[in-house]
Amino acid sequence: MSAWQLCEVTLPFPVSLGRVIATVTCSGEKEVNLAVQDAKAAFKIWSKKSGLERGQILFEAARMIRERTEEIAIMETINNGKSIFEARDDIKTSWQCLEFFAGLAGSMAGEHIQLPGGSFGYTRREPLGVCVGIGAWNYPFQIASWKSAPALACGNAMIFKPSPFTPLSVLLLAEIYTEAGVPPGLFNVVQGGAATGQLLCQHHDVAKVSFTGSVPTGTKIIEMAAKGIKPVTLELGGKSPLIIFSDCDLENAVKGALIANFLTQGEVCCNGTRVFVQKEILDKFTEQVVKATQRIKIGDPLLEDTRMGPLINRPHLERVLGFVKQAKEQGAKVLCGGDLHVPRDPKLKGGYYMTPCVLTDCKDDMTCVKEEIFGPVMSILSFDTEAEVLERANNTTFGLASGVFTRDVQRAHRVAAELQAGVCCINNYNINPVELPFGGYKKSGFGRENGRVTVECYSQLKTVYVEMGDVESVF
């Protein structure tokens, strides 16, 4: 029996359509200890396997996720409220991530270094032990996959705690890993909120914490990890700039701005919510963006043509609407959306819907431009010169992502180099293939997910010195 089935406290989790779809139990100290104990036992078996053997099991898990895409995507849509269209894509990048790290597992290696007198040294890339993954609610299945795939490929065990707002889909991942052949307890799920998360972070047998969530919680995670000298990966929030120069392909820039703001109801960490548009094309761009935003189909997220579902919960919806209200009070102009939306379909009446919003006349010191809203709200700002926009784009404590639209290839790379962000997209936005590292600068966090470099976040290097001669005594 896994630890998540042994919990005692019952919490109701109302989801984004206003109905309770499931009640899960919250893990306390007893369950967390059990999960760690199981993970330690499983780690002993798993870490002794060769990388190739681990890779074979991960390939099998990837195959199973791919085969069960529709079932998992439906579960994710019910779990989170995002459209089924998007959920399918999340599941795709999840199995792709497993495949990517499965492929790397067999080639993880140290190096051999020749030393004087025939002696030599070598390095071994070793797993860390029991890792903890803590997830946000916006990409529940994908976050769990992006954390567990590299962790397991490197030979670690992982205990994952999803957000209490989206507790369900990760259970399918646990089921799939088990069916694919990982030892019982190697990937385990514990449910709960901050208290459960703290128990995990403070547990003395936990070797690493990988966290996705807000900056305030990330700060607490790093404090707890510091006390145990544990490495952390922090994937935190953002307020990313998207810079649109007048020489861009306008149609692409408009599409890019929508992708940068309205996927998953705008609840995306790397969204390009500060859209800087060069003055010469401001009117044309704004007109086209507003038209395209008004066409976004809001409704039942399980329908094929829906592109925007409900927000995650009532308090969050109210928070996002509050940002729009404040933006108006501070002088921004609402060009479209920003209102509560009540769908015609009676079964959706209690849903946490709002219309996607475009704000203009925005200034750098407005709250809507400075703070992460985490909802479907785009702020348009105008600029004159490259130097000016770079300074304004970088004037933030965040540094997760960025984007630039221009036909000038030299400017594109110059701007990408100058932007203080972990990711920069040229002539597109929110494209995060698993082959490329993803992660932030500044308060958006550190450590990376995806890409080869992530192996370094889930392993440690041992140096072995081999003496081929005699010991020269200095005594």
Ligand SMILES: NC(=O)c1ccc[n+]([C@@H]2O[C@H](COP(=O)([O-])OP(=O)(O)OC[C@H]3O[C@@H](n4cnc5c(N)ncnc54)[C@H](O)[C@@H]3O)[C@@H](O)[C@H]2O)c1
């Ligand atoms: N950089 C990224 O990759 C990325 C991806 C998705 C979301 N995010 C960020 O996540 C935020 C939204 O997600 P959220 O509201 O779930 O974030 P959150 O920080 O409120 O919660 C994230 C997770 O941390 C847990 N938690 C809360 N307090 C804790 C504590 N004291 N100790 C341990 N765990 C604790 C929560 O239960 C949840 O599982 C946004 O800021 C968004 O930008 C970042």
Ligand SMILES: O=CCc1c[nH]cn1
């Ligand atoms: O929300 C931010 C992007 C992301 C998607 N999956 C993990 N992070």
